[in-house]
Amino acid sequence: MQHTNLIFGILILLVLIIGCTYIPTPGELDIIANRIHQKVLTIDSHTDTPLRFMDQEYRLNERHDPRKSGGKVDFPRMKEGGLDAIFFAAFIGQGPRTPEGNEKAQNHVQDIIDMIHKVLQNNTAIAELAITPQDAYRIEKSGKRAVYIGIENGYAIGKNIGLIQKFYDQGARYITLSHTRNNDICDSSTDEAGPEHHGLSEFGKQVVREMNRIGMLIDVSHISDEAFYDVLEVSQTPVIASHSCARAICDHPRNLNDDMLKKLAANGGVIQMCILSAYVKTPEPNPERDAAFKAFRQKYTSFDNLSEAEQKAARQEWYAIDLQYPPKLATVSDVVDHIDHIVKVAGIDHVGIGTDFDGGGGVDGCYDVSEMPNITRELVKRGYSEKEIRKIWGGNFMRVFRKVQEYSQK
């Protein structure tokens, strides 16, 4: 330990003396990057890991091989990857916007939240529910993993605004306003039917105000550009994009263009870099994979008509296709190209990390949570300082989180 400190001290001195002209060797980079990675609070603002343990067979206290359909997150690999805090998404795919559909969505999200609490109940020695920004720092200090709850898709509340408080009281701290299709709150960036509300609906505006009042973070990932601008207008607090990238680097409607990035910075918000390969880098053609997934989509036109057993079978089929016809993945370097761009356009105070692991996230070099230090390594390589890396890995997100909570307490 003493020895490592000495080496590190000498390295720092060397870096200071030789200045910008000195390029660290790969070994030195590792030492510097690991040290920073361990020191700063690291938070991943979006994973769909509950999809794994809702199948009941996936135990978060056991280590899994991510390449054997084993999931990309568990507590042992979080520790290996130096990830201190994580948001588990209670995700509901968009289904029918009817009273029955809404009730089903609410119940399903409730089941996921119940299950997250249950998982934590069984792992008090290694993980703990976090509900405030301070919690993550405290839990990190105790050597445990901090687990936050987010809700992916405002469909979870249907048309019942009271559910925001209900879910908040059970620990949920953000709601992604939509998923891949329009809902009663706003338009989605990817609904093939095109815009319906041209931004936020009237109900959506009420939802945003209620989230402000309660202290629930507003997540603009997935929503349409028009909805994004509406949210910034209505919200009295900074917002987050829990898992999105820069459209200038990879042209996908899920990503934010430069104007949006600037407006987000002016709002005081933060974009949490998504490491889902197709949003990071436009994939090269892969006809076999495309055909297999097309067949899959034709077979399962809607998840919502399936029984739980059928949904589970469908998920497993999806994983099997993904393994059989693996995509050519973007790299950690591609990911940091986005970060560089966001920093250039919006500034160092407005970017973070939200992997979307277990929801499609994972690139070459950061395929699962155990490989997260590689992002820090690339940042150090490109000259980011410890202070800047601390902002990216959690400082920026936590600033927004605190602002939102403070506004609600006023």
Add this chain to the structure above:
Amino acid sequence: MQHTNLIFGILILLVLIIGCTYIPTPGELDIIANRIHQKVLTIDSHTDTPLRFMDQEYRLNERHDPRKSGGKVDFPRMKEGGLDAIFFAAFIGQGPRTPEGNEKAQNHVQDIIDMIHKVLQNNTAIAELAITPQDAYRIEKSGKRAVYIGIENGYAIGKNIGLIQKFYDQGARYITLSHTRNNDICDSSTDEAGPEHHGLSEFGKQVVREMNRIGMLIDVSHISDEAFYDVLEVSQTPVIASHSCARAICDHPRNLNDDMLKKLAANGGVIQMCILSAYVKTPEPNPERDAAFKAFRQKYTSFDNLSEAEQKAARQEWYAIDLQYPPKLATVSDVVDHIDHIVKVAGIDHVGIGTDFDGGGGVDGCYDVSEMPNITRELVKRGYSEKEIRKIWGGNFMRVFRKVQEYSQK
């Protein structure tokens, strides 16, 4: 606020100037006692409140009237009564010591622990699970109630020593080794059949060592005198009596005699004063009540043969009898007579509070959790200092808790 501080300052000055000869007026007493009560961490180490909410109709976030079979604890009244932290007991009555009986006991305790977690899941804004001594102080600071889990009756683990770790991992922090009858771990102080092991069984000794290893507090309330002495011999850490009184003041086998109190002090442990009236003061004859409870006991010879619905009906019948023929209750002054005695015999560092609310606890003047400041008032009246009251209300218990955790981490 400023005003209150000024008044208090003047009072303190007066007390200092006039010294021991000055007897505060009742109004001054209230001010001093309330201030101390708010300042110090207050913990109740034993309540059977889960018996209430296992019936599903008792919501801890709502205020109840304790005299309308409403239960003696809920979060609003905890706040009113300035109680910061509480142990909810996962209680299992002694049943058959067979593989089937053991399995049933384990499952029942698991159900209660699940339900405690569930209650906390639904009340994240006002209460939080606590698993370390520090948690209570932190949660108190955040204005919420800290809820610890204890297991009442080692019968919960049957003959399976591995269950100690399992329950610990879910947050349980003490096990009361027995209840009213002998079990596989040790003899009870109240088994009509008399002693079976003459203390701890061989299995019981292993249990004590395993609890030491894991960091689970050992609770000697309910166990026989012989078992008490055995535990002190085997345990490498201080122990607690989570809810017991002084036998010299009220002669009941559930209470600790002076020799036991001295040995407990030598062990570094703590006795948490129980405020169950019959242990505080031998009840005056009450033939109607006695007859009603005798009939009740004849009707329900064993709870374990009853269905859940029957158990619930039996509990309600019990509450109804208790209301119809109320006992003449001991008083807060009687309670503090015990504390005085324990302090005299064992010292100020070895006494705390464990009410047994919802398990029979409650005296005149401290009938439910909202009336807890009356204990502090009586302590102030008798000349206990703030420092001493801080020890009684939580400091002593937490010292033992820390020691037990430290031993396990070594």
